[in-house]
Amino acid sequence: MKSKTLALTVLSSAAIFASSPTFAQTVKITPLGSHAFELCERDRATIFEDPTGVRILYDAGHSVTGGDDTRLGDIHLVLLSHAHGDHMGDRKLKALEAGSCEKVDTISAAPHSTTAEIAAAKHSAIMMVTPMGAFIAKKIENIRGKPVGNCPEKDGVLNAPFGASCQANAQLGGARILKAPGASVGVEITIVPASHDSTVPRELLTDPQKAALAVDNTSLYLGPPSGYVIKFTNGLTVYMSGDTGIHTEMKSVVSDFHKANLVLLNYGSSAISAYAATYAMNDLIKPAAVIISHVNEAATQGGKLKPGSRTAAFIKLQKRPVHLAISGRTMEFDGAAKCVAGCN
Numbered sequence: 001m002k003s004k005t006l007a008l009t010v011l012s013s014a015a016i017f018a019s020s021p022t023f024a025q026t027v028k029i030t031p032l033g034s035h036a037f038e039l040c041e042r043d044r045a046t047i048f049e050d051p052t053g054v055r056i057l058y059d060a061g062h063s064v065t066g067g068d069d070t071r072l073g074d075i076h077l078v079l080l081s082h083a084h085g086d087h088m089g090d091r092k093l094k095a096l097e098a099g100s101c102e103k104v105d106t107i108s109a110a111p112h113s114t115t116a117e118i119a120a121a122k123h124s125a126i127m128m129v130t131p132m133g134a135f136i137a138k139k140i141e142n143i144r145g146k147p148v149g150n151c152p153e154k155d156g157v158l159n160a161p162f163g164a165s166c167q168a169n170a171q172l173g174g175a176r177i178l179k180a181p182g183a184s185v186g187v188e189i190t191i192v193p194a195s196h197d198s199t200v201p202r203e204l205l206t207d208p209q210k211a212a213l214a215v216d217n218t219s220l221y222l223g224p225p226s227g228y229v230i231k232f233t234n235g236l237t238v239y240m241s242g243d244t245g246i247h248t249e250m251k252s253v254v255s256d257f258h259k260a261n262l263v264l265l266n267y268g269s270s271a272i273s274a275y276a277a278t279y280a281m282n283d284l285i286k287p288a289a290v291i292i293s294h295v296n297e298a299a300t301q302g303g304k305l306k307p308g309s310r311t312a313a314f315i316k317l318q319k320r321p322v323h324l325a326i327s328g329r330t331m332e333f334d335g336a337a338k339c340v341a342g343c344n
């Protein structure tokens with residue numbers, strides 16, 4: 001009798017737990033590409049929204065119009081994986097839908113970059129490896145006319161919104177917790193390694209520096225390239241690969257330690273081959289699902305995957321659901337990385 005009562009109590013508390021809002025809620029992931037409801041060659045920017053309301057922009061790149069992009073909404077934190085122009089945003093869309101999906105029409109975003117423009121316009125915190133963070137902070141200062149200090153931290157937590165842009169930069173492996181007003185738990189963001197390069201486009205440097213480096217056809221290296229792991233409050237753990245080749249930390253850091261269950265994969269042939277990316281998904285990380293972006297081609301037409309595309313060939317090799325990062329379409333994921341709305 002006693003054990004029956006106990007079993008009932010356990011059952012009813014399990015039912016309450018399962019129906020609690022935190023578990024029922026989803027993380028919303030919205031790619032911001034050059035052309036609505038397509039996956040195009042320059043598409044990079046992605047917005048993540050936690051159930052508590054925290055909103056994070058990852059790699060602004062070329063597929064936004066800058067700080068005035070009407071699709072952005074509130075942005076509490078801006079992440080940047082590395083200094084390459086297609087991520088930092090040395091160029092920006094001439095206008096939404098400018099050019100075609102195969103050949104997007106962009107204009108220069110120098111001297112600021114889309115990353116700095118957006119962080120300045122939205123009073124966002126920035127979190128990236130420290131040398132690159134210092135570079136972006138200087139650009140935000142140039143836009144806003146005042147220095148960008150460190151974000152106030154209380155008991156190891158950053159509390160959004162910030163009121164003014166601030167720095168929450170860290171080294172590879174560094175982590176921050178970001179909390180929405182009134183939330184009991186925060187989102188945990190960790191910078192993780194990538195195997196790539198992080199040299200800034202010369203266009204984003206000041207004139208004397210630009211001229212000096214042009215002679216040798218080189219530029220500045222702004223610290224190591226990175227990816228990120230974000231643990232959202234509903235349990236979803238997303239690995240954003242950044243541009244990267246295959247590397248051992250995909251298993252040790254991303255899978256074994258962080259237990260990422262969703263991967264936002266940058267699929268670019270100069271960084272990773274189809275077979276290496278497939279091995280990374282199937283043997284190293286083994287997530288529940290993958291979102292594919294950074295495909296460097298017009299992967300869709302009329303919102304549908306082009307059968308002859310490189311992206312289609314890659315998807316055929318996969319053993320798990322692969323969702324296309326379709327611009328303007330919000331995908332919703334539960335804590336187990338199951339897409340419950342907005343996926344293909």
Ligand SMILES: [Zn+2]
Nearest residue numbers: 082084196243
């Ligand atoms: Zn790159």
Ligand SMILES: [Zn+2]
Nearest residue numbers: 084086087243
């Ligand atoms: Zn890239």
